[in-house]
Amino acid sequence: MHDATTLTLVALAALLCAWGARRDLRLPIAVTLGGFALAALSVSAIAGIAFVPIAALVLACLLIAETDRRHHLIPDPMTLALLALALAMPFGDGALVQAFGGLCLGALFLAIRQICNSWRGGDTLGLGDVKLAGAMGAVLGPTHGLIAVAVAGVATITVIAIRGRGDAALAGAPFGIGLAAATAAVALIRVLSP
Secondary structure, three states: OOHHHHHHHHHHHHHHHHHHHHHHOOOOHHHHHHHHHHHHHHHHHHHOHHHHHHHHHHHHHHHHHHHHHHHOOOOHHHHHHHHHHHOOOOOOOOHHHHHHHHHHHHHHHHHHHHHHHHHHOOOOOOHHHHHHHHHHHHHHHHHHHHHHHHHHHHHHHHHHHHHOOOOHHHHOOOHHHHHHHHHHHHHHHHHHOO
């Protein structure tokens, strides 16, 4: 991918995140854009432009996790930012693999949501989680996306157990935190592994 295309996609992701962070976290747009610019410049100088999307992904995932922690929602602009970043990832996955990953994880989470809602009679998994799972699949591909979902599930269950709040799952434990963190972690591991 050309450097100009990569930087354009990262800039689009930064703008989408800044919009979502302004609306949901009350962060000034300049602060969010400044964070993305600083990360892009630092990573570009150290590792090259090809790794700038990974830095942007980590920042976007941090914003998603914080928004979900505060409000139990995952903003659509931030999910769209992940989709933009999926097109710039340095993993070498083809567009078909990314599309298949997004479709697989999105469909899996939608099916789980529908089954749980009919079984429990309420929203047990939000549509934000479904959309985030689709974006995760596009970013990481189907195999690594499923690994990230497993990591997120174990991490979320562990946090609930440690807190001693077994009823937190019933009250709506924010799964997006684990999904966002696992996406960033698996992407970092994937880019750093030989």
